[in-house]
Amino acid sequence: MTGDGSALHLVLSGDPGLFAIVQLSLLVSLSAVLFAALIGVPVGAFIALTRFPGREGVIVVLNALMGLPPVVVGLAVFLMLSRSGPLGSWGLLFTPQAMVIAQTVLVAPIIAALTRQTIEDLWVEYRDELTAMNVGPARRVATLIWDARFSLVTALLAGFGRAAAEVGAIIIVGGNIDGFTRTMTTAIALETSKGDLPLAVGLGIVLIFIVIVINALAWGARRAGERIAG
Amino acid sequence: MFNRRILLAAAAFGASVMATQVASAQDKSIVVSSTTSTQDSGLFGHILPLFKAKTGIEVKVVAQGTGQALDTGRRGDADVVFVHAKSAEEQFLAEGQGVKRFPVMYNDFVLIGPKSDPAGIKGMKDVGAALKQIMAKGAPFISRGDKSGTHIAEVNLWKASGVDIEKEKGPWYKSIGQGMGAALNTAGAGNAYLLSDRGTWISFKNKGDLVIAVEGDKRLFNQYGVMLVNPEKHPNVKKELGQQFIDWLVSPEGQKAIANYKINGEQLFYPNAADAGA
């Protein structure tokens, strides 16, 4: 990606460098949200529906983890994945997988905490009926997650927003390698430090636009779904 | 239930994404930890495609400050280190972390400052005297502060003028702990002086009111060296591929590629692998 054109020019000309960066950004953040959901939704549902000692404390901690600073997560994952760290033999440092891992760690608490709140609220509503229908624990969890799916989509979107916007974690574990681990946010950081501010601003606008589009798609899906299922 | 099927499909997709990425990582590639000056100046963007075309090896550059780059090598997270602080590099070798140091190229540092020149040093030939004048006048000065080659050179220049900058700095001296480009941005915004390598300076697009204040002093000489991370300490190092990269850099072909990198007709780096003492 040459720096002599404006970002708009790059977009309109379908510059392959820009396209690769956008593709990687989406791949990393969407994958992270997916994995974070696979972890966060069951954990959130479990906490919502199970009574155990220290539950209140766990909820407080979970909510607090929503505010994990990305750069701290990046550092922690970096230390784990470095060759001289415990998981060094996996050779994952400075790869897109490391970025996915870091963002998953960042986003999972958000999804878990929001899921917990959503499921708990819905359980309060459904408890009498589901108990009266003698619904077992497994089916109960599945029912709550399914019936709360639209609110859960909102939780996923919140997670995606966090992932797509952050740079601190992925720049540490990814290394911002040209053509390999460079995403929109890390490219913006780089172009800023190279002094190419118009390009950085242009990339920023492209990033915001993409995030808006994704939110609009999710909004549309939610509305359509609500109309069908109520 | 169909949502379970969706989850499985999504997990499979995610797994395949990870798998293909991992597979491509096993292709011919090496990780080179290098400095922000070589990245921000655009040198790698120019020479790496040539290397790949010749050997098929993908060079992944992680750009950090020299100190951080060497630390990355110490952790075994890079195959090759390519930095510009001879003393730190020799320390690296002494620790047994590197195999052998090859000089590659040089350029020089320049003392950058605002056009208005509040410290009155423009055109001075003695960089040590210029720095002392900046300190005397309390003119704002931005330091990389990140153990990079540039930072180490800056500290050494203060030392050569008899100033222990760590002890004698005042509020005029701002240590930002960031790369060359960020430092230039900060200096431009704050009408401050700073030491920069010429390569980054030439390619920097946000010069604003900044100009070169002092240049040409022999002490501003900036030598770059490359080393293979020691595979005996870090068995994962790709030593054949890494050595191929080093060999190419010091070969006539690689040296020519470095010399050919110009911005607006101005050469940024001068190859000197043949200079044994560099």
Added chain:
Amino acid sequence: MIMRAPGSELPVVFADVTIDVGDVTILDKISMFFSPGLPTVLIGPNGAGKTTLLRAAMGLIPVSRGSITWGGRDTPAPARLAIMFQRPVMLRRSAAGNVRYALAAASVARAVREECAADLLALVGLEGLERRPARKLSGGEQQRLALARALARDPAVLFLDEPTASLDPYATKAIEDIVRAVTTRGVKVVMSTHDLGQAKRLAGDIMLLHRGRLIENGPAAEFFARPRSAEAKKFIAGELLV
């Protein structure tokens, strides 16, 4: 739907049952039983404890003192009991979806759920509304849907908490017809109501509750013709019991 033998859940026996919630005594030393046959109707002013009694009989609330037994056992077989709450909660699905859900929870085979759901919706007068989101139904329609869900369990004992409270006379008649129909098929209905006329129409037995106590308990004809307690007399006369 299959007609079941009278449930082994009956008789449901309350032996000196007291239920406290915090400092408040909701039910106070209730002793009675529900036996197979015509519906038992609970009457009494608001706050008398009718809802709590129904929930306790359904096995949803633990007793503070005393005991409840179902067919002589300490715990009920949940599959044989069903309840329709006073303010039923609709699942976020269609009307038919709600009924299919209840059928699934009652272990009805997937292949027949569609048909059973359609039958049940027709029974409660909601045919044509299968695909409507349940939460968008009117209050009365939701109440009828809740009844369909309860019936989906093919219960031996059916508890109904004010089943026609928000229904117009037409829908009320439909529900009362269903009560009679399922009673004929062997289901024991235990319901509460505010409507003395409804009590007269449906009850085999009447239980009058007031402030958590069982004031009077007996065959409906007897109760209305010759009420024994002062409260019963006042209540039948239409006076407020405070």
